[in-house]
Amino acid sequence: MTRHGFTSTTRHVIASRAGYRCSYPGCQKLTLGPAVAPDQYEDTGFASHIHAASLRGPRGQGGLKPAQLKHASNGIWMCGAHENLIDKKSGVRFPVNVLQSWKALHEYRTSFEHSGNQAAFGFVRTLRLERSPLFTPGTQIDFAKTTFLIGPNGSGKSAICEWVSILEASDNIRRWLANNNVHYDIIFDAPAEHRLSVQTEGILTLDLDGKTVSRNHARSSAVYLSGRGDNRIVCDLRRIMDLLQIDEFALRSLGTRVSGDFVKKVEFVQRTQQEDDEDELQRDDLDAPVYVLESHLTNGRVMRFEQLSGGERGRVLLELAMALAREGTQFGPTLLLVELKSLGMDWGAIQPYLDFFGSPECLYQTVLTSWELPSDVEMLGWQIYMVDGRPGEKGTVVASPRA
Structure with a gap:
């Protein structure tokens, strides 16, 4: 049986792109060091195949040609x-898309x-649902770099998304406190492994690494964009304060540092008395000043949010x-959660952002929700889960099979 192994040159490329450190989330073990002899070194690492080197190997060959199987892009x-393991x-337990995402995140960080720069090594790895009104106990989501x-x-x-956002703040858990009994664990590396256990039974109970806490004190963050506010x-x-918490x-301050593809910066300007007078029947808090967002677009135009x-x-x-998530990556693992279809953007407008999330410049993890996939998402190497939660029943979360 033919085995399409890596050449010594390709192995060196794979190792060098990883900084000779293990790509397994939370490990970072250095695999290169001095030997006893002063003119020798020890290399204890392995260039593992993502798609199998041989026909019946782990994860299969996915229809790849021999040259692709031997390429550095197929090694971790x-x-x-x-x-x-x-x-x-x-x-x-470790399908192709998971290993591809580990490789991508590790190489980006390296x-x-x-x-x-100082990379804040870490990874939000797993959400495990022990008890919820929507999903079967034991349901688990293994987050890739992009999911x-x-x-x-x-x-x-x-x-x-609400449950995972507890990494940053507890406000999104509010609706689960009164009538729902939820228990779940989040496992993440920051850079050591941490486990945040969350329970809601009228009150919120948090347990971080075996210690009862009032909030997550481990260095990690989550940015949750649920819609347009x-x-x-x-x-x-x-x-927007309410939306981004x-x-x-x-x-x-964040508005001055957006610098995206569409908008360079945003400012908040107090409305004039005339504008307030025209709108007073729609307002409950007539004494509070009203600020409008002014967008300084990359095309040079300045437009108010309402325009x-x-x-x-x-x-x-x-x-x-995205700017908020970019800040977070300087200090710890950061997860950006976005409910895409609540933003009112079509796939054409979304595509450049998907390209960015899969690029070396994007150092945070991303979780996107939608009721459908764009036609070419399978080319992006993302982890895909089909979600089928059912109130009153026990739904499922199933990883989408990939070639």
């Missing part, structure tokens, strides 16, 4: 222990550190959330 650098039982949650409205996609809030400043001064189309508003908010 591992220490001895994790090289053995990922190939056990034909690799069913590149970031090599450029002279899609696909399902119809009411299937539990928003619930998953509460339209009942007239003031753009307060609406940050205070006024943080939001104003933008629905999709353009979605782009402004998405780029604000």
Whole structure:
């Protein structure tokens, strides 16, 4: 049986792109060091195949040609222990898309550190649901660098995002406190492994690494963009503060550093007395100042939020959330959660952002929800889950099979 192994040159490329450190999340073991002899070194790492080198190997060959199987893009650098682990039982616990995402995240972080920056190594690895009103106990989501949650409205996609956002703040858990009994664990590396256990039974109970806490104190963050905000809030400043769950001064500062593809910066400007007078019948808090968002677009135009189309508003908010996630990656693992279809953007407008999330410049993890997939998402190497939560029943979350 023919085996399409890596050449010594290709092995060196795979190892070098990983900084000779294990790519398994949370490991980072250095696999290169001095030997006893002063003119020798020890190399204890392994260039593991993502698609199998031989026909019946772990994870199969996925229809790849021999040249593709032997290419550096099909290899991931591992220490001895994790090289053995990922190939056990034909690799069913570690499918192709998971290893591809590990490789991508590890190489991005290595590149970031090599450029002279301090990389905040870490990874939000797993959400395990022990008890919930929507899903079967034991349901588990293994987050890749980029993950899609696909399902119809009411299937539990928003619930998953709300539960994971506890890494940053507890406000999104509010609706689960009164009438729902939820228990779940989040496992993440920051850079050591941590487990945050969450329970809701009238009150919120958090347990971090075996210690009862009031909030997550491990260095990690989550940015949750659930949509375009509460339209009942007239003031753009307060609406976006509520949406992103940050205070006024943080939001104003963030607006000066957006620098995205669509918007260069945003400012919040108090409305004139005349504008307030025209709108007073729609407001409950007549004494509070109202601030409007002014978008300084990359095409040179300056437009108020209300003047933008629905999709353009979605782009402004998405780029604000991306800027917030970009800040977080400097200090710890960061997860950006975005409910795409709530932003009013079509796939044409979304595509450049998908390209960015899969690029070396994007150092944070991303979870996107939608009720459908764009036609070419399978080319992006993302982890895809089909979500089928059912209130009153026990639904499922199933990883989409990939070639």
